[in-house]
Amino acid sequence: MYGTGDVGRDCAGYGTFTAALVARRRTGEAGPSGLAPEARVPAIVVTDDAGATTPDLLGGGIRAAVDKGARVIAVEVPVPGPSDALGDAVAYAAAHGALVVAPAAPDGRSSSSPVFPASYPGVLAVASTGPNGPSGGGLGGRVDLAAPGELVTGTGPGGGLFTASGPGCATAYVAAAAALVLALRPELTAEQLTRRLETTAYHPGTRLPDAAVGFGVVDPVAAGTGSWPGAARAAAPGDPVRADPGPDRSKAWRALAVAGGSAGVVLLVAFGGLTARLGRRGTGRAAG
Numbered sequence: 095m096y097g098t099g100d101v102g103r104d105c106a107g108y109g110t111f112t113a114a115l116v117a118r119r120r121t122g123e124a125g126p127s128g129l130a131p132e133a134r135v136p137a138i139v140v141t142d143d144a145g146a147t148t149p150d151l152l153g154g155g156i157r158a159a160v161d162k163g164a165r166v167i168a169v170e171v172p173v174p175g176p177s178d179a180l181g182d183a184v185a186y187a188a189a190h191g192a193l194v195v196a197p198a199a200p201d202g203r204s205s206s207s208p209v210f211p212a213s214y215p216g217v218l219a220v221a222s223t224g225p226n227g228p229s230g231g232g233l234g235g236r237v238d239l240a241a242p243g244e245l246v247t248g249t250g251p252g253g254g255l256f257t258a259s260g261p262g263c264a265t266a267y268v269a270a271a272a273a274l275v276l277a278l279r280p281e282l283t284a285e286q287l288t289r290r291l292e293t294t295a296y297h298p299g300t301r302l303p304d305a306a307v308g309f310g311v312v313d314p315v316a317a318g319t320g321s322w323p324g325a326a327r328a329a330a331p332g333d334p335v336r337a338d339p340g341p342d343r344s345k346a347w348r349a350l351a352v353a354g355g356s357a358g359v360v361l362l363v364a365f366g367g368l369t370a371r372l373g374r375r376g377t378g379r380a381a382g
């Protein structure tokens with residue numbers, strides 16, 4: 095979505111693509127399904143008529159998402175600097191119990207400096223991983239979690255299959271995982287939700303948080319199953335990594351089915367028009 099016109103406009107297909115990674119409902123046997131297919135994704139304008147965004151525009155989008163009742167807000171495009179409007183919007187989200195999830199680096203290029211809103215306290219900063227490991231080289235800011243984000247396949251405008259890469263795609267997966275957890279435990283605060291995702295991630299064999307993947311690669315199945323320690327904290331820097339047998343995975347698919355069928359949270363997928371290289375280009379209505 096972009097500019098001052100119809101919020102359904104999608105200037106390069108990226109908004110539709112990332113929304114589908116979160117919440118696409120598969121019809122019949124055609125195409126992939128989103129990780130949280132019962133989540134609702136409202137269309138909110140966060141770019142100008144040229145498809146570019148600014149800290150103030152992102153701040154306005156975050157506020158609009160909160161006002162629509164969002165519990166998880168996935169900002170797919172980072173900006174290189176902060177602003178009062180963006181910082182205030184992140185604080186506004188926190189005050190209303192909403193978790194903001196954002197890329198730790200721009201899609202398609204490394205960043206030697208912190209990016210925003212991921213660098214604000216309380217925002218869940220996400221890096222991308224692929225078959226060869228973390229792909230966010232040159233990260234200059236904090237990384238809290240990682241998720242698959244390289245050569246991700248999904249649907250775009252018109253229903254065709256697209257591919258894209260980058261932390262923006264990984265952010266969509268983490269936001270969807272958060273939606274599934276909230277479907278099971280809607281009473282969790284944003285801080286408790288963050289801890290749940292971090293403590294159930296696939297931890298790297300390094301001190302936590304790791305510079306490249308934070309507390310590890312998000313694991314939606316583990317996050318939605320196993321014991322619920324409530325306010326148990328995430329591992330702190332310097333904590334040893336302990337072997338953990340993890341939850342009973344035999345119930346994983348049933349747990350995901352229940353979560354997907356009952357998810358009532360709202361997610362904002364904010365995006366910029368030229369932040370990912372898609373398999374095809376096109377325009378259409380954003381999922382939501």
